[in-house]
Amino acid sequence: MNPSDDKQLFLDMQEHPEKYSDEQLEAMMAEIDREPDTNVAWSRFDNKTEERPTRLWWQIAAALGGVIFMVGIAFAAIHLLTRNTPKEPHQSSETIISISKEGKGATPVVFENVSLDSILTRVSSYYKKVVVFQDEAPRQMKLIMTWHPDAPLTDFIDRLNAFDGLSLHIQNDTIIVEQIIEEDE
């Protein structure tokens, strides 16, 4: 018997231990309690998380991105206050496609009459993003839509942008939400 290859057997033994002999249960316990090789496990972890030289460049890029982002926010604030000209559609300066490993084969999620705030809380945590609402009004917009966790975040954002009065874009690790106020021509 090789219990490590058979999760189903483990689950069955857990749910119906009466179906198995003491020897079979003992073997399963021995498998679960066997001492792992901690040194090997540490090496794997250490390699996986080690700081690589390129990380510095990512940090510099992230810092620059942050500066550009702050300038962008300041500009947007001034732009909204003055309202001299109709808003132009926002364009994402960077497209980040991020699908977590848990997303493989993930089930679509249907949001029915769920506030944009709640939807984005759920979706952004999955893609490891933060959400910034530059205007408060869109927070409480109730939407009906389906989210496919296997699809890139940009697909979902594009679909949200189809709603009137709403503009979302991704800036580095941030999803920025704005309200579009339509002005008469």
Place this chain on the structure above:
Amino acid sequence: MKREIIQQLFMQHYAKMKRVARTLLFDEQESEDVVSDIFESLLRGQTVLMPDTEERYLLTSVRNLCLKRLRHEAIRREANGQHTTSLLDEPDAEDDRMTDIVEFVVGHLSEQNQRIFHLRFTQGYSYEEIAYEEGISRVAVWKHLSHIITEIKKHCKTRSL
């Protein structure tokens, strides 16, 4: 947290953490991922662990992450029939659910099962150690733990947790 400190914690607690994860998930890779995720978040974050509570913190983190995975797995399995899930797992509700599971253990399991739950999932005892502590056979420990885990899963399902 500094890598050297993480390494010390890792060497000291990895085996017990893996044991707790295996008890709930069984899957070797999944168990490894859970333990690794916890150390990685410590490495990237600012959490400071107190020497007298670090083991409890680490083992409780493993238990909670594993239960969360089991719950997500159950939701996915159920949703397969309908190809949808409801908005069940908003991140801010996770803590409440874990509190609820602990309350369930305290409120619904026998005193012996509570002790066994605590020994296995908070102190990382082996089946052998629990058997010795409780004065019962290892097979009896298996049956108690099976009952505990089945009840927790049932509770999660009933409450749609």
